[in-house]
Amino acid sequence: MKMHSFTSIAVIIGILHSPTFKAQITSNENEVSVDKQFATDSLQIAELFRLALTESHSYEWLGDMCSNIGHRLSGSPQAAEAVEYSFDLMNDLNLDPWKQPVMVPVWKRGEKELAYFISDQGKKGELSILALGGSISTKDEGLLAPVVEVETWGDLEKLGEQGVKGKIVFFNEKMNPENLYTFHSYGHCVMHRWGGAVEAAKYGAVGVIVRSLNMRIDDYPHTGSMKYEEDITKIPAAAVSTKDAEELSELIKSGDKVSIMMRLMCETLEDTESYNVVGEIKGSENPDKVILVGGHLDSWDVGDGAHDDGAGVMQSLGVLELLKKLNYKPKNTLRVVFFMNEENGLRGAKAYSEFAESSNEVHIAAIESDRGGFTPRGFHVEGSESKLAKIAGWESILDKYGIHQVEKGGAGADIGPLKTDENVLIGFVPDSQRYFDHHHSANDTFDTVNKRELELGTASIASLVYLIDKYGL
């Protein structure tokens, strides 16, 4: 697109000054009063967005963390560095930070994985794999075994011990492209990554490879957590890139007998101490009532952990920065929490919720950002119908900033344990189309985060915190 003359420039400028034909929402009983009620708030929220696009530091903090520290798996030296960096950031913002101790698992990938396939027809090729988080290692010389492809638990059952014993099971379910909200497709496929090693071992499998949870066809393997169960033999498990999964599947379907060699050098060490990092602005009226905003500081051990979830923690911190810049004096305590160990244990979430339960505080709302630093779309809310309706009622003033999908839905893993009958849990929902291009892979790097998209998210969450604090729920 270009501008051809000053006339056409005027047309473009006109777009922004034109009246909008957007309808007003009607979930509140009285439309007119809603409009009046929010007149001042609209100005405050406009200022939050202006500040986000000009003065927020979410993007800069994220860039510094990604380039100076990089990925931050629980228990790693980088995670320890990230804790100190986060504490310092909160301290610089005068948020009275503290570190909440939490014991975390320590899993190490070790030497880079090796894998290739070989067929009875002499075809051979490398496979791009990443051990799943928590996997045991193979022997030093690797594991070589025939491969069998399945898509569902049902396929595995049909094959039975006869078809599976002594083999590597290849789970090749594709993420369903039909879902508009990509997390829906993830929610379906992830069971094979999480439980595949257990289910395959029940039939005597010796290893598992899982198609990466990625909607694109590319060369990046995507790791993630998996489980073992007591009394079920532990077998090594890895994710393979979607491109290699397609190639492998084609070869197997051609009738060739295919074997896979894979070598994983991972190990699990003793738990070690780490921390949630917590900061706050004390409430002027209700210091014991808390509105929490947070994400998780840890990441997988590939890429920068930029979208997952560097974006979420730096947006959460940015929310408090923006409200300070606005000179907003909250009635309730606004608390930011950088949770540790979301990816492989949720220990930080448990530690924080135990603290919350034992304290005299009440968490009236908790907001989590853990779906990437993409352009804002809405919020998913867990809470009573009346509280949901109240939040949905605010959509009318947030729509022009991109927030048009305020819906009932799961809020997030780290804040989940904080749920009570009285409070509200909220997940920030950015556009989901690109998330699984990056998630848990070497492609989750800072250069794939757009500053404006990230900061618009910061402003969206800040606006919601402002409204909740001002009007309650």
Place this chain on the structure above:
Amino acid sequence: MKMHSFTSIAVIIGILHSPTFKAQITSNENEVSVDKQFATDSLQIAELFRLALTESHSYEWLGDMCSNIGHRLSGSPQAAEAVEYSFDLMNDLNLDPWKQPVMVPVWKRGEKELAYFISDQGKKGELSILALGGSISTKDEGLLAPVVEVETWGDLEKLGEQGVKGKIVFFNEKMNPENLYTFHSYGHCVMHRWGGAVEAAKYGAVGVIVRSLNMRIDDYPHTGSMKYEEDITKIPAAAVSTKDAEELSELIKSGDKVSIMMRLMCETLEDTESYNVVGEIKGSENPDKVILVGGHLDSWDVGDGAHDDGAGVMQSLGVLELLKKLNYKPKNTLRVVFFMNEENGLRGAKAYSEFAESSNEVHIAAIESDRGGFTPRGFHVEGSESKLAKIAGWESILDKYGIHQVEKGGAGADIGPLKTDENVLIGFVPDSQRYFDHHHSANDTFDTVNKRELELGTASIASLVYLIDKYGL
């Protein structure tokens, strides 16, 4: 974000099956009847989106064009190849294609530009520049002259001939980050790129460099069109990357006397023949009433022209493909137009509108896609208030697909000449945050287009075409 157990998977799946708290829109008098009226349409539109995410070829066609042909400046061999490729695609879809001849300008960049700055304090550095489209060349040995920095026309006036004569004028206005819709910021700054050489020459300047129209700080210079005027000396003009613009400005503001050397080897040749490429599905009831959907086939001569506007033409073609896959029999003629020469002349738009005026057809609506292949947000509409209200009324069924900003606004440069008192012009509006990272630069490449975002745009436009065809305007 991860899934920790089957419980949390269930939560995620629950998100999608939960009732929505989105309010219904009220721009139509009778809400209930709107809901009933659109019940069937909702199913058809859901199917359009499903088809877009599973069977559309917009992304594949774009990828083929970007990798096999690349950028496509009017009058270039690549533009000629792209015409043939487009004709063949339309032919394969049985759209009875034809090529509409149009004479286009031929401007060549020539040998790669060279530029550096040098200060009286001995500082020296390279500058990343691109000649503006249409610029004359410098002499073979380049142009060396002192540089003077301005931000506005007012600055230029204040400096006057005394401050400008014999110098290179450096227009360094930044795109305003405060605008949510980034085209607004573009609309303001682009006047310096378009008119800077004329205004500076009036005061005796010998050359112009313009800060690239990019909201990021990076190394990509962004080209674009510029004008000369009769009786005003033509001087060479180039765009400089935002990073170098910042550096240069800092040096100038430090008090150093700075000169710039730049060498442009561009030339303008005789006009040559090229083509709009046009295809259609004939209307079953009103073959002479046309609903047009289009974008422009030409691009600047850097990058792939992927977002600008390969995305738009392939979405337009995808719209007709999707409606065919839906087995939809349109009442009106649905026509796709790949316009030639939007970037530096709009000759294709003029040729098409002349044809439209001289034919017996009536264009009841025209939709343009020329704002990048990003995730959908809405439509900008030019037309009577009642027609605008009708289109805005459809937002209720499109909101869940991301379409929530149906507003009055400029539709697009290529369809602009088709405006009548009776018809409606519509611009497809994807999310604008990332557009100027790519626009008119070497960074406008296919790998920066996300398949799902692109195809959701195709489905959004197809849905609107379906509704306009079925219900009229």
